[in-house]
Amino acid sequence: MKTKFIFLSAIASLMFALQNCNAQDKDIVAEGAELQLVANGYEFTEGPAADKDGNVFFTDQPNDHIIEYDVEADSVFVFMEGAGRSNGLYFDDENNLIACADEEFQLIKISPNKDIEVLVDDFEGKKLNGPNDLWIAEDGGIYLTDPYYQRPYWDRTSPDLESQNVYYLAPGSKSLTMVVDDLVQPNGIIGTPDGKTLYIADIGDKKTYSYTIAEDGSLSDKSLFVEMDSDGMTLDHQGNVYITGDGVTVFDKNGKQIKHIKIDENWTANVTFGGKDRQTLFITAMDALYSLKMNVKGVR
Template structure:
C-alpha cells in the first residue's frame, strides 16, 4: 500500500555548526531533503542495498515503512509491526528488528516469515528491545530499555520482569547472554570499524560509552562523549571511524578521539540515523515525524 500525502516540505539549507576544520571537509550538500513527513515518532532507519530502499519504523503507529529510492514513494512494509523500534541488516541481507510490543528481537526471512532470535532471559521476558547491530561473525547485539512497556504509546504497558536494563548478545548458536549490566537506559549502539570496540548510548545519563570487545564479552566502558543538547539516541560510524549521533537538536559528529567536530541542526528532535545510497554517502535521519537525507563527501562504515 502506497501512502498518499501532500508533498513534503521543500529542501532546506543545511544549518551547520563547524567546530573543527575536520568537519568542514566531510560536509557535502548545502541542503538537506525531506523524504517523508507523516509519522508520529519515526525511528530505526536501515538501508537495504538489494532493494534500493530505506526501511524505518513509525513506532506509535505500529508499522514499518519503506521509502523507495528509485520512485521516491513511501509505502507500508508491515503493519502491525509489533511496535518495532531499531532495525539493521545481517550479512545475508535479512532484516533484524527490535519488536518493542512483542518484547523480542526478530529476523525477517526471505519469504517474509519471521524468526524470533531473542525473547527471554532465564525464563523472564525481555523489557522492550530498542536498537540492534550485527557483528561480522553473525552475532546479534542489542539494547533492552523499558520504553515499550512503560505505557501503551510505543508498545504494551506491562511489568518489568528482568531486574535492570542491559546490553545483550545473541551468539551464532542462538545463546543469549548479558554483556553489560550497568546502564540506566541503554539505547543506540555501533561497532568500531575493526569491531574491537562497541559504542553504546546511555540516554538518561546523556553520554556515549566505549567498550573493548573481547570475544563475546565487553570490557571497560569509559565515557566516550557527553551530550550537550538534550540526550543521545541512535549512533552510527562512517568509514573513517567518526561517530555520528542523534541528539535533540540534530546530528553531532565526533572524531574517533572523542572531539565534537561539528553539528547538523534540524527543526525536530532526531531519533536515529544510518548511511546508505549507492555509494554509501547518503545520511538518512529520522527526526520525530520526518525522514531527512543529507549527501556527504564521506561514506558509512563498510559492511564487512
C-alpha cells in the same frame, strides 16, 4: 647530497602533513548540500537501516509499520504492517531485517519475503524490558539494548528484570548473554566494522561509552567517549560517530566534536547511511525522514 636528502625529506613530510590536515578539515557534508525532506506525516519515525541495495527502511512504531524508501524510484511505501511494534532495525548479511520488536519483548528476523522468526524473547526465563536498538557484528553476533519505556499497548506496568541491560546473541545461539548491566538506561548502539569497538549510549545518564569487544563477544575496557547521550547512532568510514537527540552531533574517534547538523524538529531519533553509494545520511526525526548528501560514506 646528505643536505639535499634531508631537505627533500622535510618537504615530503610537510606535504604529507598538509594533505592530512586538509583531509581532516574537509567538511563531512557535501559542498552545497542541504537537508532534504524525504517523507513525513508519520506518528514517530525510528530505526533507519539500509539494505544491500541502499534502500532505507524505518519504523513508524505507534502505527506498527515498517516503511521502505526505494532510492532508485525515489518513492516511499509501507513494507510491512503489524511488525511487532518494531523500533531499531539492522540488516544481516543475508538481507534479513533484524528488528527490536517490543510489543512482545522480542528480537525478530524478517526475511525479504516478510516471513517472521522470533530469535529471542527472554533472558533467563524473564521477559525482556523492550528491545530498543541493535548492532550486528561481521560474524553475525548481535548486540542489543534493552531499556524500559512503558508502552501504552502493554498490559504490564513494571519490568520483570531488575536492571536495564545490554545483551549479546552469539551466532547460532538461542539465548542471550548479558554483557553490560551497570548503565542507567542504555539506548543507542553501534560498533566498528573491524569488530573491535562498541559504542553504547546511556540515555538515562547523558553519556556515551566505548568498549573493547573480545573474540567471544564479551565487552571490557569501558571508557567514557563523550558527555552526551544518544537515541540512535551510526559511523562513517573515517570512524566518526554520529549521535542523535538535538539534531545530529558528530564526533571523531577521539571524542572531539567536528559537526552539528541542525534538524528543525523537537527530537531526532536515529540515523544511518544509505543510497547506492552509502554516501547519503538518512535521519528519522519526529514524524519525518530526512536526507543529507555527505563527503563520507557509511560502513557495514
